Amino acid sequence: MKQSRFVLALLIAPVLAFLSAILFYPLAEMVHRSFIDPAPGIGNYVRIVENDVYARVFWTTFEVSGLITLICLLVGYPLAYAAANRGPTARLILLAAVMMPFWTSLLVRTYAWMVLLGAGGPAVELWSFFIGTEPPQLLFNRFSAVIGMVYVMLPYMVLSLFGVMNEIDYNYQRAARSLGATPLRAFWHVYLPQSMAGVTGGVLLVFIVSIGFFVTPALLGGRKETFIARLIKINVQDVVDWGFASALAVVLLVLTIALLFFYDRLLRSESVLSPGPKRGRA
Amino acid sequence: MTQHKVHDLSLRSLSKTYNPTSSEQAVRDVSLEIARGEFVALLGPSGSGKTTTLMMIAGFEDPTAGDILVDGKSIVGMPPNRRDIGVVFQNYALFPKMTVAENIGFPLRMRHRGKSEIAATVGRLLELIRLPGYGERYPNELSGGQQQRVALARALAFDPRLLLLDEPMGALDRKLREQLQLEVKRIQRTLGVTTVYVTHDQEEAMVLADRVAIMNHGRLEQVGTPAEVYNRPVNRFVAQFLGTANLLLGHVVNAASVGKAEAEVGGARLPFVATQGIAAGSAVEIFVRPECVVVGPAGAGPLTGTVESTIFVGDTTRYTVQVGDFRVLATSHNRADHPIHAPGTQVSMRWSADNAIALEPAPSTSAS
Numbered sequence: 001m002k003q004s005r006f007v008l009a010l011l012i013a014p015v016l017a018f019l020s021a022i023l024f025y026p027l028a029e030m031v032h033r034s035f036i037d038p039a040p041g042i043g044n045y046v047r048i049v050e051n052d053v054y055a056r057v058f059w060t061t062f063e064v065s066g067l068i069t070l071i072c073l074l075v076g077y078p079l080a081y082a083a084a085n086r087g088p089t090a091r092l093i094l095l096a097a098v099m100m101p102f103w104t105s106l107l108v109r110t111y112a113w114m115v116l117l118g119a120g121g122p123a124v125e126l127w128s129f130f131i132g133t134e135p136p137q138l139l140f141n142r143f144s145a146v147i148g149m150v151y152v153m154l155p156y157m158v159l160s161l162f163g164v165m166n167e168i169d170y171n172y173q174r175a176a177r178s179l180g181a182t183p184l185r186a187f188w189h190v191y192l193p194q195s196m197a198g199v200t201g202g203v204l205l206v207f208i209v210s211i212g213f214f215v216t217p218a219l220l221g222g223r224k225e226t227f228i229a230r231l232i233k234i235n236v237q238d239v240v241d242w243g244f245a246s247a248l249a250v251v252l253l254v255l256t257i258a259l260l261f262f263y264d265r266l267l268r269s270e271s272v273l274s275p276g277p278k279r280g281r282a
Numbered sequence: 283m284t285q286h287k288v289h290d291l292s293l294r295s296l297s298k299t300y301n302p303t304s305s306e307q308a309v310r311d312v313s314l315e316i317a318r319g320e321f322v323a324l325l326g327p328s329g330s331g332k333t334t335t336l337m338m339i340a341g342f343e344d345p346t347a348g349d350i351l352v353d354g355k356s357i358v359g360m361p362p363n364r365r366d367i368g369v370v371f372q373n374y375a376l377f378p379k380m381t382v383a384e385n386i387g388f389p390l391r392m393r394h395r396g397k398s399e400i401a402a403t404v405g406r407l408l409e410l411i412r413l414p415g416y417g418e419r420y421p422n423e424l425s426g427g428q429q430q431r432v433a434l435a436r437a438l439a440f441d442p443r444l445l446l447l448d449e450p451m452g453a454l455d456r457k458l459r460e461q462l463q464l465e466v467k468r469i470q471r472t473l474g475v476t477t478v479y480v481t482h483d484q485e486e487a488m489v490l491a492d493r494v495a496i497m498n499h500g501r502l503e504q505v506g507t508p509a510e511v512y513n514r515p516v517n518r519f520v521a522q523f524l525g526t527a528n529l530l531l532g533h534v535v536n537a538a539s540v541g542k543a544e545a546e547v548g549g550a551r552l553p554f555v556a557t558q559g560i561a562a563g564s565a566v567e568i569f570v571r572p573e574c575v576v577v578g579p580a581g582a583g584p585l586t587g588t589v590e591s592t593i594f595v596g597d598t599t600r601y602t603v604q605v606g607d608f609r610v611l612a613t614s615h616n617r618a619d620h621p622i623h624a625p626g627t628q629v630s631m632r633w634s635a636d637n638a639i640a641l642e643p644a645p646s647t648s649a650s
Binding site for chain 2: 190
């Protein structure tokens with residue numbers, strides 16, 4: 001017993017050392033700095049509360065991230081369903097279509113959207129050709145920012161859903177049908193509950209990664225689509241106010257953790273963080 | 283919960299081809315009449331088409347040709363949810379996010395029955411499967427045997443016209459299987475529901491079914507009561523699939539139209555029953571089960587050989603006897619006052635005509 005615990009500690013040690021060096025220590029240092037730089041006290045946090053610009057940027061970050069998550073779910077669910085249930089050829093084509101952009105640089109994909117949606121681009125041309133009027137502004141607003149970010153985040157959602165859906169035995173739907181369920185009711189009562197683990201996982205993943213978006217909203221969005229990551233970057237690089245940047249990062253971290261806990265409570269039976277007592281076979 | 287109405291099932295020239303460009307058929311021209319309240323086992327090795335046949339009856343696969351009739355009315359093309367056929371799947375397919383009671387009540391909920399009616403039916407069924415008080419559990423909290431019984435109750439909850447079971451004991455250990463076989467039979471008798479049971483286990487098929495339908499390569503090889511198919515197989519495949527069989531190559535010496543005849547096998551004249559007209563001189567394979575071969579001291583029977591191995595199994599002894607260039611398997615019931623023949627000794631063997639039949643010889647045959 002004693003020896004196995006020692007072996008266990010030895011196995012965990014490298015990871016722990018690594019995380020301590022690159023995560024726990026810098027995190028503690030960041031929290032510390034937010035209270036001492038430029039002067040000891042809670043001055044940095046007072047500044048965040050006093051100026052409602054920051055509240056607005058936080059709100060935008062969470063609101064747009066939520067919107068992205070919702071769109072990814074609505075688009076990704078049918079896609080993952082088809083990939084998991086429609087035979088090997090359809091699976092290959094659909095998953096390849098989702099994964100391909102994954103292998104291209106984020107910056108390249110973002111610039112590609114700028115070309116597609118920008119003045120003289122194909123989107124504008126098509127609008128003029130079919131509708132005839134002057135097209136509305138497609139770039140540098142929420143529309144373009146959301147499209148670009150959904151495009152980036154969709155693979156995460158689809159893979160999370162596909163992983164769970166692929167494990168769902170087709171006999172469950174057959175059983176439901178033989179017991180008198182129409183295809184729609186078989187889906188609603190039997191398939192959807194079983195795929196919920198993928199939904200909660202995908203939603204969590206997409207939302208959390210979206211909150212940290214920097215390049216895409218900065219390039220594709222307008223002033224109103226400023227994400228908190230961009231404000232932090234400005235304070236680190238341009239203003240060189242590391243204490244304030246630290247305070248912003250701490251607030252983001254705390255808000256994210258709070259949201260995560262709330263979300264986990266909401267979906268207790270599908271808890272991602274803790275294995276609930278009534279968790280069925282997926 | 284008695285069945286209000288009992289239904290019959292008729293399969294007519296049923297065929298299924300998965301790949302239209304190839305001639306390979308999963309099911310070929312299967313015709314079978316199943317009477318009201320009858321329990322029929324579809325028996326065959328994997329890939330024999332038995333599960334495909336079941337899936338077509340349930341409505342998960344469409345037949346390429348042929349018809350399926352319940353009470354004389356075709357159900358081909360009808361969606362599975364309107365067929366009123368209960369299905370028990372190999373892995374049970376109990377819905378993991380629903381309790382046992384919700385699982386059993388599911389078909390009633392789909393039929394918009396009232397809450398109190400559902401609760402009453404679920405309670406009755408839990409009694410029937412001897413799991414009262416398990417309603418609030420989740421499937422993953424049950425043992426394999428309990429899950430199997432819940433799946434059975436769920437398939438029966440809506441008074442289905444037919445009950446189909448697809449290798450429902452496949453995942454269970456032997457002892458539990460034997461127990462559950464009796465349970466399944468009891469429940470089927472109680473309800474009188476017409477039942478089709480798919481299995482690759484010949485013993486299970488014979489224990490459970492009123493009639494056994496043996497399938498191979500998509501074809502129906504033989505249909506009959508367990509005793510009929512075991513004692514009177516129509517071909518080598520059926521003879522060997524249902525148990526150990528001696529298939530001894532010889533030729534007819536004393537022909538009869540139908541009835542007692544004699545064949546020469548290994549230099550001896552041995553009796554058999556001709557099930558069809560057979561000419562003297564024609565080559566045949568004599569089929570005889572090991573337990574029908576009576577082993578005695580040398581000279582007591584027409585066939586003489588040397589004991590090659592003797593295996594004492596308690597209630598029986600299994601002999602392998604070398605006769606010329608082939609072997610005969612014989613199983614004797616043990617009695618303290620009967621001698622056991624040791625390997626190397628000369629023994630005689632005989633059987634009465636009723637225990638042996640002639641089968642058409644396969645292209646290259648040897649005793650097995």
